[in-house]
Amino acid sequence: MKTKSLIYYTLISSIFLFSLVSIWKILVTLQGVELKNFNFAIIITLGIAISLLNLIIGEKLNYLIKSTFFALIFTIVDGYIVQVMPIWYNIGIFAILIFFSFKINKYNQKYLASEHSSQIVVFDFLTLFGIVLFSFVILFPFYMMLITSFKTQAALLINPLDFSINFNQDFAELFKSYFVIFDTYKFGRYILISTFVSVGTVIVTLLFAIPAAYAVARLNFFGKNFLSTSILIIYMFPAIVLVIPLYTVFSQLGLRNSVGGLLIVYTATTLPVAIYMLQGYFRSIPKELEEAAIMDKLNWFGIIIKIILPLSIPAISSVALYVFMIAWNEFLFSLMFLDNPNSFTLSRAIQYLSGDAETPRQYLMAGSVVVTIPVLLIFVYFEKYLVSGLTAGSVKG
Amino acid sequence: MSDTLSKIEKRTAYILILPAVFLVFSIILFPIFANVWISFKEVGLKDIRIPEPRAKKIVKSIKDNPDQLKVIYKLRNSSLILEIRDVKFQDKLPKNIKPINLDERCRVKSNKIYCEFGNWKAKYRENFQILLKSSDGKQLNKKELKTIKPKLTGKSDNILLNTNFTLKNFKKVFFQNEFFDLLSTTFYYTFFGTIGSIVFGILTAQLVNQKFFGRTFMRSVLLFPYVGPVVALAYTWELLLDPYSGTLNNLLMNFQVIQEPLNLLGQKYLTINFFGFDLKLRLALTTVIIFEIWRYFPLAFLFILARLQAVPKELYEAAEVDGAGPLQKFINITLPQITAVISILFMIRFIWNFNKFEDIFLLTGGASGTRTLPINVYEQGFTISDIGMGSAVSIVIVALLLIFMFIYFKLIGKRADEN
Incomplete structure (x- = not known):
């Protein structure tokens, strides 16, 4: 056994244990439990002791007995001697210790003697640490968003650290913020507008992008190379430099405050990337299929409908989901073009809500939950498609 | 034969791409050029409304005279600053009604009143009256008269279309706008935001590239900040970081890490005493950069992970046989494999961070030292209401962007030559 490996092992494992316990303590504090100290010195000492004991005991004891033993010692010292904590806190600590013992179980004296063992120990624990920390x-901001929307103004002011939810109150009380934003602030309407704009953008973008992508992928025409490089360059141009001219022109044409105007802008800004993604996919479809179709005297319209579309359902779905997400999340143009509350999108409505300093923040968070949940659900459900869209689209905001 | 075929092919191609090209041209390219035009003009937000002649029609009955009606048109120029020339007025009358004592600017022709009011100055107002009399003795219908709306037309200057140009905006941009402060803030934000997101992207990609329980779940979770709506996330962070009721400050104070709450989004500088040296940290800017990294490292993560998964396993196995440790493997195998992806990511993120508007706007609104160029476009155009200045700042952004892209394509071209 190398001394260097031994030092690395004991130190880094106890630091890892400390961070696990600290995160647990933060979560416990957020349930309204009074806890003022991370007890750095005590936890680290305990961690070092457990790591060393693990080496000394090795495989002389059954793994289960060993971990239970470590967990019990730690829980008793931390939860009963240093400070007296509620039972559910101690159960959590016990579980963390079982997990920790499981992780350090694979290190024994022989292992630490092997080559590069110190590096491997560091890498192993950094990985674990990274997973927990990241x-x-x-997740913490998302968790906070959700919990805050169920709290009341008074409860938040009394103890900003108390994130516990009282499930004993009745349903209407618990979801009060949601009832308020739907009743008083017309969020139902905004959901409809946002959905209409996003779905509309998807449909119009696909209608424009599929023929154009097909032309770029398959047909020969003058200016083709120029077009395909300029697609990407155009996509790099930021929305903020378009805002002032579009605002002036839209004001003069009376297109501001209209959902149609927003739809045109969203379509134009997502078109380049949609064309880029689709043409890449169309190129991968074997040409022979189309040649057969030309023999059957199908025109380009027939080719696109009968051959290209059925073969590129995956690519089209990923473009559609990607465009939907961009349109749903878009904020800058909706801020610029909409100032009549009757035509707000969800994002703009939330920003408008926050503009009033009097608005209780649980309403703001309830609105945020409403706008976030559809996107996250779609993302989790269609992750495969969206990830390929993100990778190909690559350059969104 | 093949000649006609290629002609048909060309024509089809143009038909297919035309709608898309037209839309992109009018919504993206046209505004970029329009910016150049506007930036050389002195235009305020209020100037862009086209002045309109307006008339509000009021119908009144006259006492003691039931077969006569008085119609009052409240005429006005909607603009407070611009003149309208050659205002023409037109209103229809029901069949049985004739005007009496008509104003000399007007005439009647087949049941319609035509008037020519000449030029209206800015803020012009007039109450214009017409007396109406029934021509066949029947009762006059007030309601019917009211429902007919008068039509007005007039010519006015559109301030955007005239050819008065000035260099004033650019002078202001460079000399009265704390330009170098703006530029340095923008670069600071862009550079550290980009580096940070790439570093965290590498770390997380390296993590997820290993086998562990819940790996697919972890991959989804890591992408959450990137797919979530910016409005929701920015306001959540604002709550989280609030100096008084924010969770972060309260946690830190609870665990005695800090004594006083930190106004993370509202304080420009934080002085840190570092071994007797006073270091000044741009606090709000740093917070905004951290948000930026938090939100955009998933993109880097996704790209680098895709690249890492394509690295042949044999490389690592061979290295292991040669006795390389994890660190050596990372430096000698992983890093060289991902440098190409990193350089592309760097450029993409650099350009996009350079143009980032929403994140800073929602978190700080550009206050406490977080004013970047895109924020300045909005401020000039819509807070100070100087459209011309806003456009001039946009032009500066576009110019810098073109320089970045030029460098980028030069570098990419060089790479392609080397390979």
């Missing part, structure tokens, strides 16, 4: 950092 999940926490990413």
Whole structure:
């Protein structure tokens, strides 16, 4: 056994244990439990002790007995001696310790003697640490959004750290923020507008993009290369430089505050990437199929409808989902073009709501949940399509 | 024969691409050129409304005279700043009605009143009256008269279409707009946002490229910030970071990490004492950059992961046989494999971060030292209401963007030559 490996192993494993316990403590604090200290010194000492004991005991004891033993020691010291904590806190700590013992079980004296063992230990724990940390950092704001929408203004002011939800209150009380945003702030209408704009954008974009992509992929014409490179360059141009001219022109044409105007802009901004994604896919369809169709005297319309479309359902779905997501999430143009509350999209409505400093924040969060949930559901359900869309589209915002 | 075929092919191709090209041209390319035009003009937000002649029609009966009616038209110029020339007025009368004592600017022709009011100055107002009399002795119908709306037309200057140009906007952009402060903030934001998202992208891709329980779930979760709507996420962060009721500050104070709440989004500088040196950190800007990284590292993650999964396993196995440790494997195999992806990502993210508007706008609105060029476009155009200035800033953005793209394509071309 190398000393270097031993030091790395004990230190990094106890730091890992400390971070696990700390995240658990943060979550517990957010349930309204009073907890003022991470007890860095005590946890690290315990962690080092457990890691060393694990090496000393090795395989002399059954794995299950060993982990239960470690978990019990830690739980008793942390939850009963250092501070007295509720039972569910201790159950959580116990589970974390079982998990931790399971992770360190594979390290024994022989293992630490092998080549590169110190590096491997560091990498292993960094991986675990990364998984825990990234999940926490990413999910926490979403968790907060959801919980805040179920709280009341008073409860939030009394203890901003209390994220616990009282499930004993009746249904109407619990979902009060949602009732309010749908009743008072007309969110039902905004959902309809957002859906209409997004679905409309998808349909119009596909109607324009499929023929154009087919032409770029298959037909020879003057300016083809120029067109396919300019598609990408155009896509790099940001929305913010389009805003002022479009605003002036739309004002003069009376297209502001109209859902139709928004639809045109969304379609134009998503067209380049839709064409780019589709033409890449169309190129991969074997040419022989179309040659047979030309023999059968089908025109281009027939070719697209009868041959290209049925073969490219996956690509078209991923473009459609991708465009839907962009249109649903879009904010800048809806901010610029809509100032009449009757034609707001969801994003614009939430921003409008927040403009009033009096608006309780649980309403704001309820609105945020309403706008976020459809996108996340679609994403999780159609992840395969969307990921390929994201990778091909590559350059969205 | 083949000649006609290729002609047909060409024609079909043009028909197929024309709708898309037309739309993209009018909504994306035209505005970019229009920016150039507007940026050389002195135009405010209020100037872009086209002045209209308007008339509000009021019908009144006259006491003691039941077969006569008085119609009052409240005429006005809708614009407060522009003149309307050659205003023409037209209104229809029901069949049995004739006007009496008609104003000399008007005449009647087959049941219609035509008037020529000449030029109306800005803010012009007039109450124009017509007396009407029944021609066949029947009762006059007030309602019918009211439902007929007068038509007005007039010519006016459209400030956007005249040819008065000025360099004033660009002078202001470069000399009165704290331009270098803007530029440095933008670059700071762009550069660190890009680097950060790529670094975290590499780390997470490396993580997910290993086998562990819940790996597919982890992959979905990592993409959440990227697919979520920016409005919802920005407001959630704002709540999270609030100095008084925000969760983060309260947590940090609860665990005694900090004594005083930090106004993470509202404080320009944070002075940190570092071994006796006072370091000034751009606090709000840093927070905004962290949000930026949080939201956009998933894209880098996705790209790098796709690349990592394509790296042949044999490379790692061979390295293992040669006795390489994890660190050596990462430096000597993984990194060289992903440099191409990283350089593309760097350019894409750099350009996109450079143009990012929504995130900063929603988090700080450009206050406390987070004013970047895109934020300035909005501020100039819609907060200060100076459309010309806003366009001039847009032009600066486009120019810088073209320079980046030029460099990018130069570099890509070079790469292609080398391979």
